[in-house]
Amino acid sequence: MTQAGWQELRVETTKAQVETLENWLFDHGAVAITLEDNADEPLLEPGPGETPLWRNVKLVALFPEGLDLLAVTDNIPAQTLVAPVAVPTHVPDQDWERAWMDSFHPMRMGERLWICPSWTDPPEPDAVNVMLDPGLAFGTGTHPTTAMCLGELDVSVAEGTQLVDYGCGTAILAIAGLKLGAHRALGIDNDPQAITASHQNAERNGIREEQFQAVMPDHEAIPSWAGCADIVVANILAGPLIQLAPELTALLKPGGRLILAGLLANQAEALMSAYRPHIALHVVNDLEGWVLLAGTATSAVPPMDASAADR
Ligand SMILES: C[S@@+](CC[C@H](N)C(=O)[O-])C[C@H]1O[C@@H](n2cnc3c(N)ncnc32)[C@H](O)[C@@H]1O
Structure with missing residues (x-):
């Protein structure tokens, strides 16, 4: 089945809570998660198998379009959050591999x-x-x-x-x-x-x-x-x-x-x-x-x- 798009959820957390939050979101329907610096802190390259080392992390999770995200956002464990969860946004489907290639x-x-x-x-x-x-x-x-x-x-x-x-x-x-x-x-x-x-x-x-x-x-x-x-x-x-x-x-x-x-x-x-x-x-x-x-x-x-x- 082809997806017309995805729901994107942005959550601010800390380095100490990243893993807990990632696992929780995957357990509740996330299909992909990326991590971004949340404090303009430059980062080079994590070693093999390492997690990035920013102290404040913005976690971006993609969920299938039909999933009830309200039930997810209302129940995220409070200790993993450093700010209120942003309203989810819609992201159109695209060829993710090509999207990366187009930026190089x-x-x-x-x-x-x-x-x-x-x-x-x-x-x-x-x-x-x-x-x-x-x-x-x-x-x-x-x-x-x-x-x-x-x-x-x-x-x-x-x-x-x-x-x-x-x-x-x-x-x-x-x-x-x-x-x-x-x-x-x-x-x-x-x-x-x-x-x-x-x-x-x-x-x-x-x-x-x-x-x-x-x-x-x-x-x-x-x-x-x-x-x-x-x-x-x-x-x-x-x-x-x-x-x-x-x-x-x-x-x-x-x-x-x-x-x-x-x-x-x-x-x-x-x-x-x-x-x-x-x-x-x-x-x-x-x-x-x-x-x-x-x-x-x-x-x-x-x-x-x-x-x-x-x-
Ligand atoms: C920032 S990348 C640089 C890649 C490339 N030379 C460049 O300039 O774009 C650092 C590379 O160093 C490797 N690396 C990190 N620590 C290392 C170590 N102790 N010994 C050998 N390689 C290491 C990483 O696996 C990674 O491929």
Whole structure:
């Protein structure tokens, strides 16, 4: 049976109550639930299987058109609510997959680079075009952190560059680097769906197997990259970036460039201080509250123990 439309219910709740409320709404007829920030609090990417981390959450639930929503809204457990429930609205039926695809358009990044959905024709066929289908992974170029990394790669990748894309998602950064002239690239991600999407996108862009590999963080290929990378780019979150400081800097060759994104302006100082024993980082760009840090390894990066001995 085809539905002419849906009833959409918006409910404001807290991080602590999200799961209870979601389960309750599913038990009472909701067919789909999405979560939105309810306090203009920027959020990057939840880890595999994690729930978003906003403190205040707007939950949007879709119900079939014929269902009596009054009986639902009148009985939502009071402890899950932080505001009165809004009046439900009608949403016309549509092809949800196509609706998402329609919002992803070719985008110019920097001087040379375009990111294009794989189902479109590149507007500038002679530009450096990365053809992308994100699948279930993060990385379409629409997020400010990805856009800033792409702009930085556009000016820093040279012919022959060896590139590591840590937290590769769709491998958008690795593939862009290869198309800008990098000799080879290594993508690393702890989400198996990102590894799958990365290999599919590499193939879609005509990247040869010997040029690119996407692996999990414990993969045996990673130690062979130690001290080899001209550029290490990592667009993750501030917490993991701080933990990964020894690993990321150990991948750089002397003179290599580290590019970090995924942190908010008020987290930059903590990041720079965590990396200071390894490399001096500076804010090189900012966009919509996010900042981009970069720095150059001046000499062979010391292993962790050696830097501790210096103190
Ligand atoms: C914000 S996305 C960035 C994707 C892409 N590089 C971009 O710039 O759009 C962060 C990615 O890092 C991965 N990630 C998060 N923590 C990680 C960790 N500790 N080790 C490896 N990958 C991690 C996530 O699975 C996700 O694909």
